[in-house]
Every structure is written in C-alpha cells, then in structure tokens.
Amino acid sequence: MRILVINPNTTASMTAKIGKAAMSVASAETEIISVNPGDGPPSIEGYFDEAFAVPGIIAEMSKAAAIDAYVIACFDDTGLDAARCATEAPVIGIGEAAFHLASLVAGKFSVVTTLARSVPAIEHNLVKYGLASRCAKVRSSEVAVLDLELPGSNARRRISDEIARAIAEDRAEAIVLGCAGMADLASSLSQEHGVPVLDGVACAVTLAESLFRVGLRTSKVGGYAAPRSKRFSGIYESLSPAGAAAAVISPT
C-alpha cells in the first residue's frame, strides 16, 4: 500500500525526520511518501499558523496519485476534518493516532507538548475525539517546535523532566509526545521512564496499515461527505470541488 505522510508545515528537515520515523515502523510492503506544502507556515504553533496550513494539505493530497491512506503529521491534527472530506481513503492525524493507541496500553496517559499556547488546541481535540477522560493532563515543555531540530539544545532534557512530573503528579501510565518533531525521542524516553512513550507518527502509520488491511474507508455519510460541487474563487479555484463523483480523490 502507499501512504502519503503530509507534514503540514514547510520545513523540509522536519518532513525528512517524519518520513524516517514513518518508514521505521512501516511494513515491508508499505510505501511511504512524505511531502510538505510549498505555501504556508514553517512551523505550527497555535491556531493562527494552523489556518494557513490547511489549503496546502489539500493541495498535496490532490497532487499525489494512487494513495491508499493519508497521515497528517502535525500533532494538532491540522485540517483533519477537511482532508477526510476530500477522499474516500482513510486519513489519520498523528494526535488522534497516539491517543487511541495509548488508550490500548494504559488506563490514563498524559501529553507532553511544546509550548503552552498549543495546549488548548490539544485539549479541544481530546474532547472532540471523546478521549478527554483518558488523558490525565496536557503539559507543555516550553520547547519551541524548531528548537527540536537544533543540535545542542536542551530540548530532550526538558521533555524528560516534564515526563517525570506527569508520572509522579498525574498518575499517568503512559506518555504521548505532543509534536511530530519529537518522533526520534520516543524510544529512549520510554526506556528511561519505564512507561510506554508514544510518538504519533509511528502510531498513525501503523493505524493506516490496520485500516487498509481491514478494508475500512472514511464514511461518506454525514460530516465527511464529499464536498458539494461548487466553484471556488481566486487562488483556490483549482481546488474547487466538482461534486461527489469527482471531488473525492480516488483511492487505488
């Protein structure tokens, strides 16, 4: 199968790191294609940045061919609902992927994300997904997204300290890392703290494989129905939906 992993920001080094994390867990027969939009923010840190990433996600989806499942590799699950409307193939956000798998290996988990400003969006997602009761607390390590790319920063230590607090204070039984840029840290942090530490990229890729194997596709009845046929104005004209038949990007 072919999975399109979309890093919604424009930072190519992060796309590469995400692609590497995706490939490291994918089955031999799975092909990972990792991309990022050309237009938009270099990192997503809050609601404002999110808004400018979503059209680029859809554009990347419409450019790729013969894709069996999509992964949106931003922990906010940026644009997930819109992307689900755009295709019959499954679309999985790395945030939701980690929340679901954490719920299968622990009674309660805590999230450790980057900046405090990103906490409310994650809390909203947990409520929306129904899994807020499984999350003990969403914590921020006060590490900026792009600092995760810098060699020599103290990012790992800050994240590790916050994990220790989550285990001691929240009674967290597992930890979800709240940023795609932390994908390379999960394994060593799990070793260090003796609890499952989940990276959403790995979770989303294997869930995409699960859905593909079971033959499950996004329901087209209700909120994820194909967009109605209409002509968009201006810079978005080429992405106008042409009705149910055409607008849904055909899976293989």
Added chain:
Amino acid sequence: MRILVINPNTTASMTAKIGKAAMSVASAETEIISVNPGDGPPSIEGYFDEAFAVPGIIAEMSKAAAIDAYVIACFDDTGLDAARCATEAPVIGIGEAAFHLASLVAGKFSVVTTLARSVPAIEHNLVKYGLASRCAKVRSSEVAVLDLELPGSNARRRISDEIARAIAEDRAEAIVLGCAGMADLASSLSQEHGVPVLDGVACAVTLAESLFRVGLRTSKVGGYAAPRSKRFSGIYESLSPAGAAAAVISPT
C-alpha cells in the same frame, strides 16, 4: 464603535443581507462594515469549504483599520480561533453568540440548520464551547445555503416545519437558526411559533457592543496569544506574523 462583520464566503448578496441584519440591531453610534473575502468558496457547507475560507477571513481583518470588534458571520464560526489570535479586539462567531444568548432566555434550545452534512461541525462547536448540555438537538432542514437566497423556494416552510418538530419532540424552549442566510426569518418565525427564535448575526453584533462597553478584549494568555513571529511561504507571505508586538492587529 466600528464592527467588522465578515461573511466568510464570497457571495456578495449574502454579505449584503448579513450587513442589513447587523445594522438593524446595532446602536446608533455603532458603525457596521460588512465584507467578504475575494478568494474562497461561494458558500460554506461542511469542513472542506471551511478550510478555504479562513485565510480570507484573516486577510480581510488585516486590511481593515480601526476596528473595535469583529463578527464572523458563518454559523460554523469558521476560523474563529485563528481570528482571535490575530487581534486584541473581541472576535465573536454568530454560532456561539446565538448559543450564549439562547442560554439566557431558555433552559434548552434546538438548532435548525441547512444540510445534514453541517450538523457534526455544529455539534462539535457546542461541545467545545461547553454548551452541548443546553442544546436539545441539532436539526437539518435540508435547505442548501444558497437556496435561502432564491425567491420562491420553499425554504421558509421547511425551516418552520423543523421548528415545530423541535418544540414538540425535543422539548426545545427556544430555536437557534443555524445559518447566517436565515437572518431575515427570525422575527416572523418567533411570532409564528411562540418561542424565541435567534439569529446569530443580531446576537453577535449586540454581544460585540456589550464586550466593547465593558472594555473586554481577547485574553492574550494561552491559546489566543498573538502568533509567534515567523515568515510564511508562498501565497501567504504577506500575512506572516511579525511577532507579538506587530502581529496583533491593533484595535482603536
């Protein structure tokens, strides 16, 4: 005070109707400026359309000067969180405005919106705002948004029938109309059914006046903090946030 009322879709006739509804309730000293983006969908019917409306909302906000409050005139409250980050002035969605005022005049309300595909987004918003327990049911009348603009359609009758069902079956004590394009129907439907019928545009304008009079502005601590300074790529470059000081569109 000056309120910028943004119709997030590109249909000018709807912008005009919304502007008229806004002016009809505004105080004498309030100036209403109604606009719509040039780029984007002609109507917003589901998550896909929403995604292409948000950058245009921010663009309209950055073009206008000396604005004291913003109203987003789509019942999905499209782009509300991103818009709140973009300014210190209050930003109010017409959906949330109607939910809050309905909660002050009734124990429970039902929503009557356009198409079934729009129901999940409204339900998500109610959960996010905390007001889901006040809403008996979100109902669809199966009237498309732009059909509300057509003289001679049976739109009003279908909406009225759904209101009757909401009162009888949901024990709804008030009705919230779930589309900006229904703004002109609220008064006569309230008369007809003997319960408060709320139009979000009117609610949002008067709430904007309330917040202004009390001197309340959006908190910049937490999720609505000004976007971090960074350079956006491509078509969004001109909307790049330049940091806390500059990025927050200054209210008067």
Added chain:
Amino acid sequence: MRILVINPNTTASMTAKIGKAAMSVASAETEIISVNPGDGPPSIEGYFDEAFAVPGIIAEMSKAAAIDAYVIACFDDTGLDAARCATEAPVIGIGEAAFHLASLVAGKFSVVTTLARSVPAIEHNLVKYGLASRCAKVRSSEVAVLDLELPGSNARRRISDEIARAIAEDRAEAIVLGCAGMADLASSLSQEHGVPVLDGVACAVTLAESLFRVGLRTSKVGGYAAPRSKRFSGIYESLSPAGAAAAVISPT
C-alpha cells in the same frame, strides 16, 4: 430601556455600589433603577442566606413598573429561576453574565469569590449552565462579603494574590470576580495582571441591553412558564400568582 438591578441583600451601601457599577457601563438611553428588598439577609454567604432573599426579589419585581429587563446582582444568581417565571422580560444573573462573556474572550477562566462556603453553589451553577468545562477552578479569597465595604481592609490584596495563583496554577486566561461587592476592583485588577478580569454587574447590564436590542424575552414554554394561578397562604398572599395572563409581570 429601563433595567431593574436588584441587590438581593438588604445592605443599602452595596446596592449603591452596584448601581454605580451598572450605570458606568449602561448606554446613555438606558435607565438603571437599583433596589434591594426590605426583608432578608444583610449579605448572602451560602445556601441558607439565599433562601431568605428570594421572596424579597420577587416582591421588588412586582413593585416596579415598566421594566424592560431585570438584573439579579448576587453572584450566586439567587432566585434566578423563580424570577424568570415571574416575567416575560429578560432576567439575568450576574454570575451567569460573567461566565458567558468570559467564554467569549478566553478559552478558560477561573472564579475568585469570597468565602469557601460559597464555592459549591457557584460550582453547581456552572454545571447547570453547561459552562463548567470553561471554568478552570472556583477559588475563594477568604474575604467576607461585607469586609469588601470596609475601607482599610486587605481585601483587594487577598483577591489579587488569588488571581495570581489562578493564572499560574490553573492556566486561567481570564478571571471572573465572584461577588457583586467586587465590582469596583475589576478594572485595576485587569491592569495589574494583564488578563481580562470580569465583574458580573457590568456584564449583566450590557447583556440585558443586548437581549433588549435583539428583542429576546424569556421563553414561556417549559421551565420558565408563568406560575399557575393559585392562592398563597399567609405572609405571601399578596404575591400569589393569578394565572398566566396576570402573573407575568408585563414588560413595557
């Protein structure tokens, strides 16, 4: 329009302070009439005191003529449901008013009230209104209601300290002051802490103006229906409801 602002306790100096706060935000064309009952408790600090304030609230409502909206100026929203039954005009509690407006300018707020004994009633109201998920924590400053009237008390400092804790520990993005007697402190505390600080009196007055302008009145279908015609015994006989037609105090 004419708004009757009812201080449910019998302390005239507090009625005056509340009236002043109400007038300071009211529009030029709004007339504020502030009253308090002659019978009842001098301050409301818990459920016991509340019980003896409600008949006096209704008595004040029945004495006043040509009122367009009522504000109940106790943070517990004492007697709000009963008062809503008594009239078709809108009735707004200062607690709910502050909760609703805080929800429009912040993701989460904390409440800082007077004594610990008042916390459960406020928590119950938040659950009833549906807004508990928007409130991070209800905190007490351990300042008694009437100490707020004493010059030279350290009330303001204690409240300010509690606000600081709410911002640091609860991740509160806004603060709601939990007592009508704190109305004069909101503005300076907001300045001091850099977040919106809401006084319920101001919020309720402008919300009353909003509802009036939109033409919204309390629904008479359901829980707020006019009381059934019946004769009360003893000291309450003069307040007996005479049936739907008569019992509902006519708005102008």
Added chain:
Amino acid sequence: MRILVINPNTTASMTAKIGKAAMSVASAETEIISVNPGDGPPSIEGYFDEAFAVPGIIAEMSKAAAIDAYVIACFDDTGLDAARCATEAPVIGIGEAAFHLASLVAGKFSVVTTLARSVPAIEHNLVKYGLASRCAKVRSSEVAVLDLELPGSNARRRISDEIARAIAEDRAEAIVLGCAGMADLASSLSQEHGVPVLDGVACAVTLAESLFRVGLRTSKVGGYAAPRSKRFSGIYESLSPAGAAAAVISPT
C-alpha cells in the same frame, strides 16, 4: 429515632397522605412527625412556587425539637441545600432518595412526574446530584399535583400509560414517581408493570433510618456549613442565624 417529614406546601390532606406513606415503611422504633408550613403555596409546580416554600421549611425545622433526621417531601427537593445548612442532623429530599435507591436496583430508571413545567427542575437536580447518567428520561404525565388528591380523576391511568412508554421507549429498568402525591400508587404500579416503581417518601424515610443507624450527619465543612451569624431584616428576623454554635439546630 424521630424523623420530621416536611411537606413544603400548605395542603394538609397531602401532608396526611405523605405521613401515612412515611409511617408505612418506618421501623417500629421510629417516630414520624409530619408537618407543613402555614405560609406559602398550596402546591409546588415549578420554580416560582418553590421560592415561597423554603422559608416555611426552615421555620418548621426551627419549631420542632429533638429531631434526628429531616425529610423534605417535595420531589423537587425544595430548599434541600438551605435545610442542610440549618442542622447537623441528616436532611434528605424525596427526589434524591428515590434516585439513589433506584440506582441500586436498576441500571437505568425513568422519572414520571406531573406537569411538563416541572421537568427542567428535576433534570437540573439529576445533573447536580451526579445521577443524570442513570436516568433514561424525565417524563410528564400532565396530571396536576392537586388532581392527585381528587377521587375519580384519571390520574392513575395517565401515569400508568407513561410508565409503559418509559419501559418500551427508554429501556428503563425501574420507574421513579416524580411527586410526593403519588406515594400511594407505587406498589400497585410495580405489580402492574413488572419493574420496581419507587416512591420518594418511602425511600427517604428508610434512608434517614440508614444514616441514623450508621451515625452519619451532614458535613459542616464546605457548602453545608452552619450559616454565619447575622441579623435578618423584617419578617425573617426571628430566623436569623446566631452563629455556628447556635444556628445549627441541635439533633438529639
């Protein structure tokens, strides 16, 4: 032990019926004293009536001596919180009593009450008590409270019809009768429908005995603390709390 059963309305025939229901389940060693206030509404049908019943409840409590537990015999649990502040002895509402016992013999129950206007208050109580998730639906039989006292009314048939609907449509496993005036119907309706049918009066009396036997009294830490010492004005002066020591009506 001595239980004071307070019918909060002024209708003596209903007090007698309630007293009879209470005595029929009480242990041999329990003395039941049933009273009603002299001042107030003849029946409680909604929030307005409730407000005028509470001071009379407290007055009856202060008149009685050597009481070990109090039962408030209105299904709305009128004045329960205030009454709990007034004494260290347990105070039990018949609504809450029925909800708690129903939760011990059934997964889910439905409530069948009198008029639709009473439904919201019952729903609020269920949410406040935490038991809303155990209640499938609150239904009204459209029988007025005092019609239950009339021989020859079709009240029983209407209630029975509503019970049948609750079992079929709500998947209710037990039924709670939502009015003290229905106390005499529980047994025959249970026989008829083959599910537990609960009358709150009986439930509250035996729960009062339970609490007494276990030695449990109302916590005086938090919301049910004794009222602070203060002087009430006017008609309520004689009920002024004189401080923690004096104000709490001493149990035997």
Added chain:
Amino acid sequence: MRILVINPNTTASMTAKIGKAAMSVASAETEIISVNPGDGPPSIEGYFDEAFAVPGIIAEMSKAAAIDAYVIACFDDTGLDAARCATEAPVIGIGEAAFHLASLVAGKFSVVTTLARSVPAIEHNLVKYGLASRCAKVRSSEVAVLDLELPGSNARRRISDEIARAIAEDRAEAIVLGCAGMADLASSLSQEHGVPVLDGVACAVTLAESLFRVGLRTSKVGGYAAPRSKRFSGIYESLSPAGAAAAVISPT
C-alpha cells in the same frame, strides 16, 4: 430479614471483622450471615485478583438459603453485576453503598484506599455509577490490604494522614474508606478529623435494610435479567443457569 454478607476473598479473619462491622449497625430483627469463598485469592488488590473471586461469590450465593439481601464486602464491588443477575433479592456493593450515602451528607467526598493499583478500578466504578462528579479524588494510603490485619502496623496513621490531605487539598467534605478491612477505623477517624468518615460495610447493611423495608428488588428487565438457561462446562457445571425460573435464587 436475613442478609448474606460475602467477603469475596478467602481470609477468614477479615470475614470476621466484616461480620462484626455488619452486626454493629444492623437492626435487632436483622440476621447477618457472613461468609467467604473457599476458592480464590486471600485478598483483592487489583483486576487480576478480582477475576478469581467472582465464581466463588456466586457459589456462596447459591449455597445460602432464604436470603433477603446480599452484600458484597469488597470495596471494588467485585462481581456485583453478575451477582445481581443471580437473584431477585437486592445485592449491594460496599463501594457503591458508601458513595451513595456520602452523597447524602456532603457535597463532595474523597476516597482513601489501600494501594495505588486499586485506584483505577474505583475510578471506573464511580464513572459507571454516575457519581464521579461527587468524588473529589481517589487517594491511596499505600497500605496493603492484609497489613490492616496486623497489630502494630502504622496503617491507621497513614490513612489518617491521607484524610488530612484530602480535606486540605481536595476540599473534600466527607471521606469514604476504600477497603472493607478499614471498617473498624471509621468512627475514630471521623472524630479525629471532624468530617463524616464512611465505612462501606455499615452503609451497605443499612441500605439492604432500606431496600427490604421499601420492598425493592433488583429489576429483571435489562442488564440484570436472569441468566439464560445453558450448560456450563467443566468446573463450573454445577453453577449452570437453568433458565429464568430456576436460575434466579429465590428470596424468602
């Protein structure tokens, strides 16, 4: 009446202590029979131990004759649902019993249990029963169940310290002791801390008396219906349900 009190573990000294606690609150006319299974774990500390206790509970129920109510004396309410299916007589768990009675004497309670590993099961029960909102926090004292049986252990002090923290930090108005083995400590701890401290055994026995007096039995409509007639294999064959008529253990 006759109450069968089942200690689900195999430790006879604990059965004796539980029986003594049960007798100390039972009415003169109530006969308490306390038993424990011969097969199973010596103490129940987590989900694994629970699984091996439930068949023994059912076996004890089927051996006893002429029982009017059953009490399951493990704070996890081990096997409560299965036991309810097995009889028409009421079955009460000591955990739920304490939660319900605590809700009648306090706005909020905290639980103090033995080991951290038992906390999640208690939290699940609270959610299932609907009473999670009444519980401020489930706390562990890190005392193992059988250490409560040891003279000279510091168990009581640890529990007392945790109670002090619950009152100070959780704003708990009452304390529920989270283990049947703590039954003998409730009274002195209540004295010491000045709040109600509840032991589930006493609560369950008096609730069983309440239900018996009111004539309430477990609903056989829905989840607690008698097991369908079928033949179990192997070691459980003698406990095979023989259909609705036979399988329900007849109460007196």
Added chain:
Amino acid sequence: MRILVINPNTTASMTAKIGKAAMSVASAETEIISVNPGDGPPSIEGYFDEAFAVPGIIAEMSKAAAIDAYVIACFDDTGLDAARCATEAPVIGIGEAAFHLASLVAGKFSVVTTLARSVPAIEHNLVKYGLASRCAKVRSSEVAVLDLELPGSNARRRISDEIARAIAEDRAEAIVLGCAGMADLASSLSQEHGVPVLDGVACAVTLAESLFRVGLRTSKVGGYAAPRSKRFSGIYESLSPAGAAAAVISPT
C-alpha cells in the same frame, strides 16, 4: 509475530469462525493461534456468563508460550482488565478495537449487538473507554449468540434491518457489529448499506499488529501492574501470581 486469539466461551465452532476471521486480515508474517477455555459458558450473554469465562481466559494465556499479543474475542471485552495485568504483551478486546477504528473513519457510529440484555455492558464499556460520545446508540437485533451459528436462521436479515434503522434514526456514519459471531457478515453488510461496518475480530488483530510494530506494551505502572505475589486457594491455586517478576507472562 504470534497472536493468541481467545474465544472466551467454550463453543469450538465459534472459535473456528473467529480464527478464520483473524487469519483473513493478519499479515503473512503473523501467526494466529485461536483457543477457547475448557471450563465455562458455551456463550456469553450478560454479566453472569462473563464471570465464569474470565479464569479460563487467564488459564489459556498461561498455557500458551511465546505470544506477542493477545486478542479477547468477545464483544463485551470479557476479562480484559485482568488479562492486561497478567502479561506485558498487549491485550486487545474486540469491542474496544472496533470502537477505536470506527472513530477513525466516522464521526459517530452505532453498535448492533445480539440481545437487549447485552446492551448495558456495552454501554458501560463505552463510558469506561471514553468513547461513549462517539456512539450514537447501542442497538439489539434480538438474535441469540448461538443462533448466529445456525444455517437458515433469519439472523442476518434482522441485523441488516437494525443497521438500516441506525443509519436513518441515529445519524450513524458507521456500524459496529456487537458480537464475535458476526465476523463473517461485516463485508457484505457494508456493501449493502454503503457505510463502514466493523467486525471487532479483524480490528483487534490489526491493532495487535500495530502495537507490536510500534513496540508498545501494556503499562505496568498503575491499574495494569503485575499482580502481587500471593497464593490462591482451591481450584485456582495453579494460577496464583508469584510476584511481579514471575507473574507477568513473558512476551517473546
């Protein structure tokens, strides 16, 4: 990897059907071993049957060697918590598996199960897992579990009719089949109704593969800690936990 699929009932034909469903989705490199206990009920229809299945599940787990993940193939997720304590390898219930995957392809799903008596246990699980808000309704088709094994029964038609009602009345966007015995129907029912129809067996197997690939194991901190070392009495002695080191069944 090796997955042990445990059918908790003793019906071998159902074990075979479940094994076939498991194998049909498993990867080539995954070995499926399907077993059922020798002791226990022939089908699980309600809480009573469940109780007698759990020790057999643990016994099967302790007999198998070198297992990388366990699947419990009863829709009630019988014994899931106990099984998680017994091993470090992941354990997945087919109910939870289907709920989680349904949440990735639809906004809301309904469950169609066998008998009404099984509905409450499924509803409890949904609440416990946190996913109740994603489930529109749990419906019963009134088909007994073993009737699914009978050629010529009208089981499929009844299930299909109930699915049609779920789509029309609940606004369900996907359907979860609520019994392991329905595993062979999912694909054709999905075809027929045009929405995703999920069989828990397939979902659980692929989720087990996901967890294995990502390297996630059950957290041993908190509720799923290895059982404490103790000696069980009687028929369970051979399954006594020997302490953390020994008791946790070692994964490969």
